[in-house]
Amino acid sequence: MIKIEGLKKSFNGKKVLDGADLEIEKGKITVIIGRSGEGKSVLIKHIIGLLKPDDGRIMLDEQELTALNDADLNEARKRFGMLFQGAALFDSMTVAENVGFPLKEHTSLSWEEILKTVTEKLQRVGLVGVEDMMPADLSGGMKKRVGLARAIVMDPEIVLFDEPTTGLDPIMSDSVADLVLDTQKALNTTYILISHDIPFSYKIADKIAMLHEGKIIAEGTVKQMKENQNPILRQFLEGRAEGPIKVY
């Protein structure tokens, strides 16, 4: 289980996280929703140690992630996989080299063995015969799939997704939702996603948490969130310009 406790972070005096608290259950899909610029990416970057909090802590089981030194943090990161918003594939490498990169860095497997695992993971995300392609030759949806294959190639316990449907058409978004559900079920991994795509979140989430003004203001199952009468949450879920959230 991951426990986020009183997480605070400011950039140049601007508060982005202001005491965020959240519990993320093992083996479940948790979606963190919120408006653009509310600090969702900042929150997951704290979970994987790309950012250090000004205050508060993150516990992964009994380990305090936010207190680890660089070497221990690197060890802890081997328990994670991450899919970035733009997939963050390495431009200079082929799809196979991208997906196999973590295995090449952290195992003593031969390239043939790595390639076998890479092909298997690519098939799991619905891609066949793309091993030798370069990232520049892939569509947005394919990039996300390759990014997911890379994120799960080491069979991590936790996978983080940064806006997995941003820039995709509704059909492709639904296909990514299916992919998330299929892979999570097959691997029994903890998935943490950030998104502002409400239909996508409803489809995949075991739990949804809403981040607003640096705090988690509501959390629960899809049913609980649909029934929650918090006006800020309602405005966001219903996608209305009028309401307590001011549009600038």
Place this chain on the structure above:
Amino acid sequence: MKNIFNNKARITNAYLEKLGKDAVALIKAVGLMSLMLGSALKLAATPPFKLKNVFKQMEFVGVQSLFVVVLTGSFTGMVLALQSFTALKRFGAESMVGPTVALSMARELGPVLSGLMVTGRAGSAMATELGTMRVTEQIDALATMAVNPVKHLISPRVLAGICMFPVLTIVTDFVGVIGGYLVGVRLLGINSGVYIGRTVDLLHVQDIFSGLTKSLFFGLITTLVACHYGYYTTGGAEGVGKAATNSVVTASVLILVSDYILSSFMA
């Protein structure tokens, strides 16, 4: 009258504020570069060694820069022979063209010109590549995969710069001397034996080594500055462009300034 004084005070304050901000930014950049250099060298010496990455960067910095330094070196040697011949002829010292070309190339022009040319070619490309990797989150992706980005990206580039700049300087020196010889002997009619004999007599090993020592520093400066600006890029495509420009300008200025400092120590 009071308004004029107020305006002057406001302009002075704004100027001082900008000066202060620039000074803080400079100190911060120097600090970050020092820390980056320390980590890059420490991580380069820590297993597992990323030799393949180092060789790849050596090929990029060294082999791919050969054409440009050969072109620069040969034409510099040729023009140096031409100009020094005109000057030396006035007091009957045409035989000194060879040593003039060789000494100038070995001590000064070889390292500085190859340094500046490689900064323009490889330094800008490095800053652009790293900057693009930063804004597309590829550097963050490395970190999330428990791969140290400094060890993976910065150490090989800095090592390649330190190793390849002296090699490129030797090439520049060599083609410069050949270019000078061709112009001096074939075009201007200086006796070949005199040209070579004088050059061999007056060019000492320490002249070549002083140039190579400089080039080692220039290699470090170019790669470190490029890596710094690329690694800390912010602001999308515009930021990447700025990183490339800043790295070339800063590295070029630092090469010229450090050239004077190193020359004064070696004089």
